[in-house]
Amino acid sequence: MAAKTTSTKKKTTSTKKKTTxxxxxxxxxxxxGKFSAEERAAMKEYAQELKAQKNKEDGKKMLQAAIxxxxxxxxxxxxxxxxxIMAAAPDLAQRTWYGMPAYARDDxxxxxxxxxxxxxxxxxxxxxxxxxxxxxGSMWATAFALTEVTPEVEEAFRESYLYGxxxxxxxxxxxxxxxxxxxxxxxxxxxxxxxxxxxxxxYEGMDLFLRYARQLDRRPAAV
Numbered sequence: 001m002a003a004k005t006t007s008t009k010k011k012t013t014s015t016k017k018k019t020t021x022x023x024x025x026x027x028x029x030x031x032x033g034k035f036s037a038e039e040r041a042a043m044k045e046y047a048q049e050l051k052a053q054k055n056k057e058d059g060k061k062m063l064q065a066a067i068x069x070x071x072x073x074x075x076x077x078x079x080x081x082x083x084x085i086m087a088a089a090p091d092l093a094q095r096t097w098y099g100m101p102a103y104a105r106d107d108x109x110x111x112x113x114x115x116x117x118x119x120x121x122x123x124x125x126x127x128x129x130x131x132x133x134x135x136x137g138s139m140w141a142t143a144f145a146l147t148e149v150t151p152e153v154e155e156a157f158r159e160s161y162l163y164g165x166x167x168x169x170x171x172x173x174x175x176x177x178x179x180x181x182x183x184x185x186x187x188x189x190x191x192x193x194x195x196x197x198x199x200x201x202x203y204e205g206m207d208l209f210l211r212y213a214r215q216l217d218r219r220p221a222a223v
Contacts, residue, residue: 038119045099059095059104066096073148074115074124080149081113081126088161105131113146123147133164133171 035043049062067078078101085092085103092103092110102112110132114125127143134140146153164171168190176186 036119042098042118045096049096049099056093059093062096063094063101066099066101070115071117074117077124077146077149078113078115080154081146084149084154084157085111088157133167133174 063082067075067082070078082094082101086094089103089110092105093107095102095104095109097104097109097112100112100114100118102109104110108131109129111126111128114121114127116122116124124146125143126146128134129142132142134142168187172183172187172190175181175190176183179186
């Protein structure tokens with residue numbers, strides 16, 4: 001009887017040793033299991049963003065500050081990308097996302113600009129989240145490397161906008177189903193109540209409105 005008890009204790013000790021060895025092994029697919037300094041900084045920035053970006057103006061200020069901190073040539077590219085996106089899709093809200101300039105609809109980020117220094121990459125990146133609905137076939141790109149904003153790149157932006165406009169019924173069906181709105185209501189909102197492209201007269205009208213608003217002291221002089 002004593003011999004059996006001793007044997008059982010040995011088996012238990014052996015099992016404990018094996019379990020301990022498994023627990024101390026490194027996490028799968030990671031050499032250290034730790035976040036990099038850049039990743040920790042991005043998470044900290046995201047936590048601050050959730051508190052600070054209470055409206056569109058706050059988001060715009062944080063986006064401009066994020067661009068101002070970039071090194072060249074990314075700073076110039078980010079400014080140009082910002083101008084192109086706001087011209088093509090003025091309904092998007094400017095903000096930051098993990099410290100990167102980003103553009104959102106209904107508080108959901110559609111696209112973002114990641115400068116090369118952000119995570120020590122070789123090039124800047126223009127990325128798109130699933131809200132952008134770039135779906136094309138069974139495989140499509142969701143990020144593009146940027147080394148310079150050339151006329152060809154600007155044309156690609158415009159083509160992307162026209163591509164989305166050409167798929168309006170697809171978008172209407174998807175948004176209507178997701179938000180439980182009638183298709184007619186979604187279509188009217190997207191086509192009649194959102195101005196997707198502004199012309200010279202539109203900009204003149206906006207400037208005139210701002211001048212009148214300042215005269216009435218409704219807007220700060222800096223705007």
